[in-house]
Amino acid sequence: MTMATWNNRLTMISRPTWLWLIPLTLTFAQPVHAQLAPEWYHIHARPYKDFGKSVILTSDGGFAVTGFAASDSGSGGELLLLRTDSQGNLEWSRTYGSSDFDKGKEILQTADGGYIIAGYSIFHESNPLARQALVMKTDADGEEIWTQYFGSSGVDSAFDIVPVQGGGFFVAGDYELEGNDRNTYLILLDEDGSVIWEQVVGDELADERTFTGCQLSNGSFVYGGNVRHPLVADNPSDFHIGSVDIQGNLLWEREFGGEGVDIVRRMRALPTGGFVLIGETELLPSTPESHDDMYVAMFTEDGDSVWTSLIGTAGDEECYGLEITSDGGLITAGSTLGPNTNSWDLYVAKVDTLGNTEYTWSYLSPGIEFGKGIVEQAPGEYVLTGKTTYQTDVAGSLLLIKLVETVNSYDQPNLRTHRQEQVTSGYTLHPVFPNPTNADAVVSLTLPKSGYINTAVYDLMGRQVAVLQDGVLTTGIHHIALAGNNLASGVYFVRAVVPGEMDEVQRITIIR
Template sequence: MLTFLMSRFSLPVLLAFVLNLAFCMAGRGAEITGLRAVSPGQVELTFTSETGVLYDILGSEDLRTFSILTRVTGSGELTQVVVPAPLGQLERRFFRVRTPELPPTPDWFSSYGGSGEESHGHYILACEDGGVLQVGETGFLPNSRILAIKVDQLGNLEWRQEYSNRSTGASGHGTYNLGNSVLEVDDGYWIAGAINRNSAAIKVNKGTGEAEFVRTHSNGGYDAYEHMVETDGGLVAVGYTNAEDRENTFFAEGRGYLAFLDSEGNKTGGRSLRDDLAQAYRIAKHEQALIVSGLVWNEDDNLDFGLLKMNADGSRVWGRLFGGRRDDHCFGMDLGADGSIFLTGHTLSGTINWQTYTMKLNQDGILQWERKRGNPRGFDPRYIHDEAWGVRATPDGGCILTAGTGDEYGNYSETIGLDVSDQWEVYVIKYGPDGVLEWEATYQAEEGDWAGEDLALTRDGGVIIAVDSAQFGFLKLPSF
């Protein structure tokens, strides 16, 4: 092996591989026993293993921060796997093998608030620099302000900013300022929401969070943008107009809406989606098409999951409805690498009380599987709400979602072990590619309530969860 390496690479590269044999770390029951270059950009690792056990292969350039490269199943006493090792990084490339702990135990938690009495986050983004950005509001409607908080990969505060009607140059903060989601582009972040009752797109500086552009659009009545996606021509935003329930930050009982914006947030066109969606909540891009999800009224005057496929120009391709005879609230959507569509939310259809409701669809919007799940702590299901808000497709073809679980009934309180029904907890569910439950877990505060509002996958194979704790909570889980 040494002769092969020396004939192919420089002496520093060879020494790096020798050092790897000394510095590589292993998880339970796994030890790296060999490294072999198989091509200029790939390395073969050999490690001790057990048949059928999952192993994560992680890489690092500094022995401090490791990112997941792949996950494999042990194939006997020794398992071999080929992983990328770009030539320009070989001199400082180190590897680690570990068995994932399921359900995962949190790496860390941190929380931060704004100027208001309480702060509530709605969306979380794993940023390209390894940090995390969460957006929502501080204060209560109608006198709320948009709040954005950026932390580093360990949860340390990097910056915190608030936005309101003053961000447009007005003298007052205005009312109904909503922070609904955030999108990263090459030169900044775009926050989607509302300022002073009008839909808003706010471009902010990556390093400081200071607003660079603030664009407001009066699309009709009380209106807001919920989410946006970057396109070749700029941005496409979705949301609602003509809100009837103005005190609700989740479903405002309006009319779905889609807007086209240029790269500086100026509106160049728009169209109503009211025939398909009462509220457009998420948008994603697949090839040249746009996939939009949200909520729609059904013939029984209850809400269903709504899904819409559109061409790049906003013309309709197809629409789909999913749900039962009672309310089904769709809030989370993500696309898999193959174009599969994952939706999540919560339902009263066919359940005793609110339960999480998750489904996988193919590219054509055809249902592959659906799952309802809740009450993970085993209380009386008549009193437990399980409310899911965010979902992410996972590399294995499955998905992971987050929710809150607890009761809101003054006439009921139950204790099982250390769990109390009226203390809300973060609820996380992992489904495999065929809808099989792989694991579920709840995470609780030492005191007070927690609820999962959104989540994002992190570069180390883990997940970061936006926790509503009356502040912006950041809960980091390791690879799973």
């Protein structure tokens, strides 16, 4: 490996249990607008916490997920590789690790049908805070072929890996310098995992975190994250992007952002040239109304801005997953924390080629849910992975959910609209969760003040079949159990009535 410096900016250097729901295709007679609806929902539940970080569509139509699986002792954990069929049913899962803590951040399928995963490994014996970037290759059955470690004795990570034109892989992450600041860490590997070059890019006086990278159609590589200048007052962090050529020589760097915290989370190349990225930007910093919105932007190969878009609510949004869709647009996956809630929920946004938001979707779960990765299975069909605390007794379980584009036949706003209404009216009957279901479900209500409310279940003939709540509830969010086992298969409606304030209906399907 060759070391060099250019202008102080570039330095070379047990089987899990699955809870499942039967898929259902929904059709509506009077379309109003496009939105997403869950088709199936799987929870990968073990005794300890699991995370899904990245999901891909495999060559046989199934899915592969990488992430993190807590150890049986509950301390530390291992890198997770999980394989399902096209309906999300578990085929096998494996964990890997030779250290105290290993985590997978991004996964690819290789030409031989196997998988390659980028992440990091923590070795507590040498340094309680130290970690190394890792890249691991497996065969199609998940058997480990090789694992490579990269970095110094500090805190080093690999957050993204993409295929390279002509073969090999490009890895993006960060590398710790003396003084605990970090710079961008880029590695070019051949198909066998051997290093072609590795580089640390950045300013010695800056703290740069890099979370993503990709190769553009002109052969160059771009990377992105955030940068902070510790010697500059009131400088929380800015967006940071840059580019190197095929030999790793620095081409350009850009820093931009507002007065708050700005972060690039994921970027992907466009087939027409240039690239798109997602992240978060802080609005109204240092005020009671401060919150994060999803930031989506398109850039040319030279790093010039084409368009930018902000997506979000009055609460906080995080965004981690990004996929270029078959229609040329973007689908993103993340989480949202509404202004009147105290837990995170899944959040998805669809953006067209000009940066216009086509729709957003969120699911108010009784638990806490984080969206981390997303992939397109077919036009209008997406699979998302992340973490959920719903139906688990642990800190979280791996989530895999399929969402399909559909149309709404009645005047019901999506959850993003619901949350905007909470700021003014506040009364909300949220979508029933999970839906469809073959067991119990949860009905969630938001009430801006204490008072009487009646919540009941009706069949398609309009007959009341169950009363869920009939009395006074206090201000706040309430979760009410709906005993699906007591109902026959079919379509039902949950109606919530606050006299003179709210009369809302949500649909639920029971499957036996």
